[in-house]
Amino acid sequence: MNVLIIGGAGMIGRKTAERIAADGHLGGKAVTGLTLYDVVPAVVPAGSKVPVTVLSGDLPGAGEAEKLIAGKPEVIFHLAAIVSGEAEQDFDKGYRINLDGTRNLLEAIRRAGYKPRVVFSSSVAVFGAPFDPQGIDDEFLSAPLTSYGTQKAIGELLISDYSRKGFLDGISIRLPTICVRPGKPNKAASGFFSNIMREPLAGQEAVLPVSDSVRHWHASPRAAVGFMLHAATMDLDKVGPRRALNMPGLSVTVAEQIEALRKVAGDKVVGRIRREFDPFIDKIVAGWPARFTAERASALGFKADTSFEEIIRIHIEDELGGKIA
């Protein structure tokens, strides 16, 4: 079977590709071709067991989605998006890629007349305050407070409608914040959740701009890839018509993150976290949801990390070759 990853150069796309390339199969079926598509060329996973095709282009462009669908991939991961900050700053670009691009893909599938599995990576950005402090349940309304969240919420509605009509077999999965995110520190307001783990483990100082009591919702990159593969292979008839699911995660405070880091890596590593309160970031983070119930996804077999120590160990294994600085 052919597999297509749209957004194959992004972090989750890359890790999903690496996993499929290493396994050589998906849901018990041999993968005979893996196509990685993005605006920039994706990296072919080293030692891939399956032939990999790398394509780059502009998803909302005329004929582009048709080209991607020509080989009738049975599984399509649609992970491509203009991220939150950029979609907020560049209104046209956000709607063009995140809405028109998604519609282009869904229409190309409908017109091709076959019914692939489509896994759409959505986001908790579909939710906007005020939140229930008990946690966001599976029936919480989509009332986004960003253009990115609006575009993701529209994508979810389209995935559900195209699935209901039988044009494709789709599911939207709302990912928690990915932690520990590999790579360089970035300026995203959520960046510090990863920075205060990743940088100290690599021997670098990291700044904590909020209070230790801040609570957030996390999943490791490995858990996120697990969500992707499960979404690609599970029986969607069990999901019913509401095809957008909150993924399970771990709700922990910054203090709990730091204690987990101490257990796994010791006081010396924890000592590399420097507290420097930033009221601007603190205020942004206060508007984010801190916990979800995710009962539907858990009942459907999606699995979160079991502890924040596990999340840290996954980072050490997958990104640091097992070594702490």
Next chain:
Amino acid sequence: MNVLIIGGAGMIGRKTAERIAADGHLGGKAVTGLTLYDVVPAVVPAGSKVPVTVLSGDLPGAGEAEKLIAGKPEVIFHLAAIVSGEAEQDFDKGYRINLDGTRNLLEAIRRAGYKPRVVFSSSVAVFGAPFDPQGIDDEFLSAPLTSYGTQKAIGELLISDYSRKGFLDGISIRLPTICVRPGKPNKAASGFFSNIMREPLAGQEAVLPVSDSVRHWHASPRAAVGFMLHAATMDLDKVGPRRALNMPGLSVTVAEQIEALRKVAGDKVVGRIRREFDPFIDKIVAGWPARFTAERASALGFKADTSFEEIIRIHIEDELGGKIA
């Protein structure tokens, strides 16, 4: 001020136009021009106090929305839509008019660089079963089970996002079923709610295809026009970022409808209702929401009819010249 009604040939559009034409003002401001736009030419209200322009065209067509916005109408009612049944049968047409048409309008406004009030007529079709039997509250999620409902839910998300960004000042109002709907009996599954009132009052027999215990959510055409005018003139800062509101209505059973008809028009008129159970219609209607809380809209000054007798009297006054057959 200029007022534009998109969907001006439809029932609510026509009645809203008649009211504005008769008043000559809206929210304390003189209306200097009223434009009625639809796929077919709308009727100019008799004795209009304001100059009326009638235009017809294809809203999603290139340049069409720009043409409508050229006069910078300060208030825009966007009521145009392919209805539920047709949008379900003709997927392309539904998305083209209900989604592309709406986006065309919103983009034309954004590019024109002014900030009109936009009243978008949405629908309770944005909701899909299962419902809370206690009533659908203002935070109930949009999980539509039709393409029409999906297109309306997307329109609501766009109205909220464009409003949040300051490109326009928009509100989406979700209308109850309109009863008593004037005109001929139609084949809509919901048609009998009006038929069993309108036809007997006009001396005709009407068929009741469901049990007397069926409950539904109603507003008179006059109440619906009241919602439109209030939405066009109220202070939207009070509404906050969640710009889609369930309109208040009356939740009554068919038995209560019939008792109201008996009180207003007597046994002879009620005797023209013939019971002929239709399991197909009964099943469709069983999947519809029967009551809403509508607390936000009520607190914001939207007013429902006070009784089903009032709904019947409004029909007799507005459509039958005060006379019962």
